[in-house]
Amino acid sequence: MITLLKNAKVYDPAHGVDGVKKDIYIRNGHIIAKPSKTEKIHEAMDLSGKVVMAGAIDMHSHIGGGKVNIARMMLPEYQETLKYADPEAHVCGPQCSHNATPSTIVTGMHYIEMGYTAVFEPAVLGINARQAHLEMGDTPMIDKGGYAMLGNDDYFLRLLANKADQKAINDYVAWTLNATQTIGIKVVNPGGINAFKFNQRRLDLDENNKHYAVSPRQILKSLSRAVHDIGVAKPLHVHCNNLGVAGNFQTTLDTMGASDGIPMHLTHIQFHSYGAEGDKKFSSAAAEIAEAINNNKHITADVGQILFGQTVTASGDNMMQHLNAGFANPKKSVIMDIECDAGCGVVPFKYRDENYVNAMQWAIGLEIFLSVEDPWRVFLTTDHPNGAPFTSYPHLIRLLMDKSFRAEAFDKLNLDAQAMSNLKAIEREYSLYEIATMTRAGAAKLIGMDNQGHLGEGAAANITVYTEQSDKEAMFGKPDYVFKDGELVVKHGEVVKVVWGKTHTAKPAYDKSVEKNLKEYFEKYHTIQLDNYKISDDEMAADGRNSVISHTKAAG
Amino acid sequence: MQKSNNINTTTATCPACGMLCDDINVSDPSANTCAKSISFFSQPITESSPTIAGKPVSLDEAVAKAASILKDAQHPIFAGLSTDLSGFRAAFNSAQQVNAPMMHINAESTWRNTKVLQSKGWQTTTLMEVKNRADVILCIGTDVVSHNPRFFERNVWNKEALFTNPQTRNIIYLGGEGLDTSHGVSPNGKQPTVLPCATKALPEITAALRALIQGKTLNTDSITGIAVKDLETVVTQLKEASYAVLIWVAKDFSFAHAELTIENITESVVTLNKESRAMALALGGSDGDTTVNYAHTWLSALAPEEHDLKQYDTVVWINSFSPEKPLPTTDAPIIAIGNSQTQFVTPPAVFIPVATPALDCAGTLFRVDSSIVLPLKQTRESALPTLSTVMNKMDALLT
Numbered sequence: 001m002i003t004l005l006k007n008a009k010v011y012d013p014a015h016g017v018d019g020v021k022k023d024i025y026i027r028n029g030h031i032i033a034k035p036s037k038t039e040k041i042h043e044a045m046d047l048s049g050k051v052v053m054a055g056a057i058d059m060h061s062h063i064g065g066g067k068v069n070i071a072r073m074m075l076p077e078y079q080e081t082l083k084y085a086d087p088e089a090h091v092c093g094p095q096c097s098h099n100a101t102p103s104t105i106v107t108g109m110h111y112i113e114m115g116y117t118a119v120f121e122p123a124v125l126g127i128n129a130r131q132a133h134l135e136m137g138d139t140p141m142i143d144k145g146g147y148a149m150l151g152n153d154d155y156f157l158r159l160l161a162n163k164a165d166q167k168a169i170n171d172y173v174a175w176t177l178n179a180t181q182t183i184g185i186k187v188v189n190p191g192g193i194n195a196f197k198f199n200q201r202r203l204d205l206d207e208n209n210k211h212y213a214v215s216p217r218q219i220l221k222s223l224s225r226a227v228h229d230i231g232v233a234k235p236l237h238v239h240c241n242n243l244g245v246a247g248n249f250q251t252t253l254d255t256m257g258a259s260d261g262i263p264m265h266l267t268h269i270q271f272h273s274y275g276a277e278g279d280k281k282f283s284s285a286a287a288e289i290a291e292a293i294n295n296n297k298h299i300t301a302d303v304g305q306i307l308f309g310q311t312v313t314a315s316g317d318n319m320m321q322h323l324n325a326g327f328a329n330p331k332k333s334v335i336m337d338i339e340c341d342a343g344c345g346v347v348p349f350k351y352r353d354e355n356y357v358n359a360m361q362w363a364i365g366l367e368i369f370l371s372v373e374d375p376w377r378v379f380l381t382t383d384h385p386n387g388a389p390f391t392s393y394p395h396l397i398r399l400l401m402d403k404s405f406r407a408e409a410f411d412k413l414n415l416d417a418q419a420m421s422n423l424k425a426i427e428r429e430y431s432l433y434e435i436a437t438m439t440r441a442g443a444a445k446l447i448g449m450d451n452q453g454h455l456g457e458g459a460a461a462n463i464t465v466y467t468e469q470s471d472k473e474a475m476f477g478k479p480d481y482v483f484k485d486g487e488l489v490v491k492h493g494e495v496v497k498v499v500w501g502k503t504h505t506a507k508p509a510y511d512k513s514v515e516k517n518l519k520e521y522f523e524k525y526h527t528i529q530l531d532n533y534k535i536s537d538d539e540m541a542a543d544g545r546n547s548v549i550s551h552t553k554a555a556g
Numbered sequence: 557m558q559k560s561n562n563i564n565t566t567t568a569t570c571p572a573c574g575m576l577c578d579d580i581n582v583s584d585p586s587a588n589t590c591a592k593s594i595s596f597f598s599q600p601i602t603e604s605s606p607t608i609a610g611k612p613v614s615l616d617e618a619v620a621k622a623a624s625i626l627k628d629a630q631h632p633i634f635a636g637l638s639t640d641l642s643g644f645r646a647a648f649n650s651a652q653q654v655n656a657p658m659m660h661i662n663a664e665s666t667w668r669n670t671k672v673l674q675s676k677g678w679q680t681t682t683l684m685e686v687k688n689r690a691d692v693i694l695c696i697g698t699d700v701v702s703h704n705p706r707f708f709e710r711n712v713w714n715k716e717a718l719f720t721n722p723q724t725r726n727i728i729y730l731g732g733e734g735l736d737t738s739h740g741v742s743p744n745g746k747q748p749t750v751l752p753c754a755t756k757a758l759p760e761i762t763a764a765l766r767a768l769i770q771g772k773t774l775n776t777d778s779i780t781g782i783a784v785k786d787l788e789t790v791v792t793q794l795k796e797a798s799y800a801v802l803i804w805v806a807k808d809f810s811f812a813h814a815e816l817t818i819e820n821i822t823e824s825v826v827t828l829n830k831e832s833r834a835m836a837l838a839l840g841g842s843d844g845d846t847t848v849n850y851a852h853t854w855l856s857a858l859a860p861e862e863h864d865l866k867q868y869d870t871v872v873w874i875n876s877f878s879p880e881k882p883l884p885t886t887d888a889p890i891i892a893i894g895n896s897q898t899q900f901v902t903p904p905a906v907f908i909p910v911a912t913p914a915l916d917c918a919g920t921l922f923r924v925d926s927s928i929v930l931p932l933k934q935t936r937e938s939a940l941p942t943l944s945t946v947m948n949k950m951d952a953l954l955t
């Protein structure tokens with residue numbers, strides 16, 4: 001059966017297509033070349049005047065890493081507003097607190113309604129990977145994937161401290177990807193989460209974890225090399241040291257140099273782009289950071305934009321979240337050490353435009369978006385829910401595409417922040433092509449998924465259809481149609497068919513003998529058996545709704 | 557019918573308590589060191605038939621009757637919920653269809669902890685951190701082993717640890733009644749410190765502990781029979797620890813406003829963490845309570861709450877793991893779905909025997925310390941339907 005989408009105005013940066021009128025043919029969930037005249041077209045939709053892009057990909061959103069579930073459990077008040085019977089009592093907006101901790105069901109529904117068809121959980125603890133996949137398995141409509149956290153686990157730090165050769169590290173990293181059903185590797189506050197367990201309270205790039213006598217720089221070097229050597233497309237996902245600290249931009253700049261030119265992705269870089277200038281000793285270092293990204297072609301970044309409203313910050317970085325717990329609003333927080341693997345910190349937070357620091361954070365994020373020249377190397381995120389709920393993306397897109405809308409918002413900021421920011425001087429407005437690059441083609445390329453994020457032959461038929469509007473928030477907030485694997489699942493902003501996505505993984509090869517040492521370590525120090533740590537493809541598919549796709553190419 | 561090639565295991569994971577020991581020898585259950593585990597894995601199989609008002613019927617008849625009772629219900633509730641993840645997922649779907657709230661059999665004790673989380677949050681750790689780091693372990697109002705028999709065997713007196721010498725750990729029991737403190741004696745004979753007081757005195761003694769940790773002075777020599785100087789010694793040990801762990805079991809806190817006592821413990825940890833390292837740890841747990849707590853939360857965005865069963869006109873009672881636990885006391889009709897060994901004083905309106913995860917079918921459970929999730933294996937042949945099979949059949953009749 002062939003479906004034809006006719007006369008669409010297509011934005012497909014993977015093929016350099018910039019608003020060109022084209023026809024798209026779909027068969028068996030994939031996009032196909034124009035069929036021969038003899039083949040029957042079963043269904044045709046005329047999309048004259050509509051804008052068509054591939055389904056969007058969120059490359060960093062906390063949808064299933066356990067932490068948001070702690071937030072849900074801790075913050076029942078976030079859901080209260082949904083219970084109001086009188087629609088007047090609660091005017092729902094994208095930054096409502098209930099969007100910070102939605103159920104998995106609502107998460108999937110809201111994503112697809114915005115035209116997103118794949119979302120990646122960036123902080124999967126190996127030991128907690130089964131929970132991550134269970135939660136994502138209960139998230140309908142979208143494809144999922146995760147990045148496994150390494151670099152604070154005692155097994156890895158022992159390898160590094162004992163000067164294990166790179167091959168041993170590579171095997172462990174590849175084994176971890178296989179065992180945890182993930183597609184990338186993340187490091188959070190390299191060495192810092194571990195150091196906190198030894199009562200260290202901060203860790204700089206060249207400061208040693210006092211037990212292991214290894215530095216974050218060594219961890220970054222070793223892990224980025226491993227990810228590269230084993231042929232995983234997704235560069236090491238790096239949450240730098242010194243999250244949220246005034247003056248931390250220097251750590252971020254230095255981090256860019258820690259991998260000797262091997263690709264690294266610096267995540268939620270807004271939270272790592274702070275200077276310490278001015279009366280309040282807090283300033284924007286967005287210009288320095290953007291310039292460094294522009295000059296360092298091995299670096300990519302997502303922004304982690306903040307938007308004003310009530311949300312919750314959920315991070316593996318319990319060292320820094322423990323320092324932030326005093327700012328919790330409402331006044332409660334969870335800090336955990338987890339299983340000699342990592343940790344987590346969940347701190348509710350309200351960003352206010354009248355607050356100097358929050359206003360600066362907002363401006364810094366936008367400055368980075370607008371100052372990084374290459375949309376293939378910067379990605380649209382709010383680090384959901386840390387900067388804002390993902391439901392804010394249409395609003396964020398409008399801020400990027402509409403200079404006067406941005407200026408209006410800027411004029412409402414804390415006045416001291418207005419004086420300290422040069423955001424208003426930046427003229428740039430993102431084009432639809434650039435938005436499609438950042439949210440589709442670039443994200444798919446970064447993660448290494450050949451069949452996602454584009455509309456060429458062989459791609460999964462994940463397609464979003466918009467009505468072009470001058471109000472870009474309205475346009476991106478409610479697509480006319482969304483196709484998931486060829487099926488029409490959203491019509492005029494409403495889900496018309498419930499589907500369950502797949503899980504994208506990478507399964508690089510490794511020397512099976514790596515399990516010999518791991519088994520010994522598990523038997524001595526772990527509380528579970530090695531075999532119970534590993535998650536099989538069958539287990540992933542056990543409920544009949546999920547299935548695993550591996551994007552590994554022949555070993556490189 | 558399950559295929560026999562599913563059963564090729566000698567080692568299994570035990571759901572009999574919240575610790576989920578995954579080294580259980582199922583070829584010879586009696587070789588295990590845990591009485592709970594032995595009794596779980598040696599329960600007989602009964603291919604008991606579904607019943608309506610005590611009379612045997614077919615599965616389809618029982619499901620049809622259950623669906624018709626549920627359709628007539630104005631205010632049904634799904635309770636018990638002693639099951640694993642896939643059973644809970646299925647039950648959640650059915651409960652959604654009839655707008656029923658859900659309450660676990662351990663709701664009362666779980667809710668004591670949830671209240672603290674929702675009021676103040678907490679700072680907690682997991683078993684592997686205990687096993688490898690903890691040098692001071694303070695058990696408050698509990699011996700732990702009444703709930704998690706192998707806690708000391710597996711996590712405290714281990715031969716090797718990454719960052720501490722297990723033999724020299726300092727074990728302290730503070731308060732609680734009828735404790736078995738023998739497990740706190742190290743293999744080389746080091747005795748634990750035992751500071752006894754009645755369970756009902758725990759609010760007072762934990763408040764004193766919290767005050768001392770916060771640096772306050774107490775204008776008395778003794779509290780609830782415990783000398784203040786002994787309590788001060790404990791505080792010094794906690795502050796000097798490389799990694800102190802403060803443990804409680806909510807089930808052992810059966811007194812009014814237990815959440816305030818738990819908060820004394822968790823806030824003590826928060827204060828300790830300003831200078832040194834310490835973590836809290838809630839243990840106990842069984843009947844899949846942690847699993848239900850977590851899955852309910854991600855599926856609905858809210859933690860499950862405690863309800864008064866008397867407010868509901870129909871009770872769907874799910875109990876796969878603990879046949880010895882009685883049906884709830886209620887005048888409302890009960891649809892009981894659970895372990896084939898379940899005995900009834902008064903037969904429920906409908907009874908549907910189902911497979912028990914870890915015996916008759918595979919499954920998945922969360923460990924009591926929350927981050928660790930383990931698969932359960934099928935360990936014997938069984939023709940019993942799974943809970944999700946039964947729920948799916950019922951769903952089809954409810955729409």
Ligand SMILES: [Zn+2]
Nearest residue numbers: 091092093096
């Ligand atoms: Zn709302």
Ligand SMILES: [Zn+2]
Nearest residue numbers: 060122268383
């Ligand atoms: Zn993040």
